Amino acid sequence: MTRPVSSEIHKARAALAHAPRVLVLTGAGISADSGLRTFRGKEGLWKRYRPEELATPEAFARDPRLVWEWYGWRRSTVMEARPNAAHLALARWAGRRSGVSLVTQNVDGLHARGAEDVGTSNVRSIELHGSLLRVRCTRCPERYGHREPVDAASPETLPKCRSCRGLLRPDVVWFGEPLPADALGEAMDRARRAGACLVVGTSARVYPAAGVAAAAVSAGARLVEVNTHPTPLTPHAVVSLRARAAEAVPSLLEP
Ligand code: BV8
Ligand code: ZN
DSSP states (O other): OOOOOOOOHHEEEHHHOOSSSSEEEETTTHTTTTTTOOOSTTTOSSSSSSHHSSSSHHHHOOOOHHHHHHHHHHHHHHHHHOHHHHHHHHHHHHHSSSSSSEEOOOOOOOEEEEEEHOOTTTTOOEEETTTEEEEEEESSSSSSEEESOOOOOSSSSSOTTTTTTOOOEEEEEESSOOHHHHHHHHHHHHHHHHHEEEEEEEOSSSSSHHHHHHHHHHTTTTEEEOOOOTTTTGGGGEEEEEEHHHHHHHHHEEE
């Protein structure tokens, strides 16, 4: 497959190669080429509901069955999905050089699977919004991996805690909930020390996650963006590649 080696890609490659430390921030767009729907795409995650309505503690308190139905469906699509060329190129690149911090807003676990696939398991991704593949108890401190199919047919069949039998919830950050302090703190520290910031597939609308890229830019990092559409970050980018992640990211990062 001939990749577009343009002056833009050349400029973006130089910005990334010359930075001792690079902060990478990804969003749903990097997983679109794995067949996973984005939040705001035209075929949006859920036609009938906006994520801002379903991905909230209020929605879960009001109707845990409906919220689990949505997350159970999303988990099944994630389990069937594969890391795509963008996830794999990122994992290889992070394994080949030092100073890469990978921060994701995604809860699909595809960065971790991509790292496993290419054998760079030492490269971990900072998951700002948690993971679909983990649950936490609404009643006790239990939090653990959970990949079983969810039977959301009735409140009785919803997943229950292995210790206290309390109702489990997806271990993701909902709107109105604070992000894990350690993950956000680490992401912000690394953003402030980065010489370059690579942002892939995010509409950069949700905070404080989008603020990680802004922190890098205001600390002087050169911003490279990969997105099929312009975003609020585009004006701050030295290069914004209007391309699909699965095409542009390998062109940017492969030796
Ligand atoms: C917080 C996990 C405070 C769950 C997610 C009013 C009321 C309440 C809150 C707020 C409010 N106004 C603002 C807020 C804050 C709110 C917020 O930012 N709201 C937005 C809507 C304005 N933020 C919060 O609530 C956060 N918490 O503020 O808490 C607090 C503090 C202390 C104590 C108590 C409380 C929590 C936000 C986290 C929500 N959880 N996800 C789940 O997944 O179900 S957010 C979710 O949407 C994602 O994780 C991501 O972060 C976000 C945006 O999605 P993207 O990843 O960017 O995807 P999107 O579809 O938007 O865009 C895809 C992009 O890819 C597009 O640009 C597209 O062009 C591009 N693309 C598509 N295909 C491709 C591509 N690019 C390349 N290649 C392709 N093939
Ligand atoms: Zn419990």
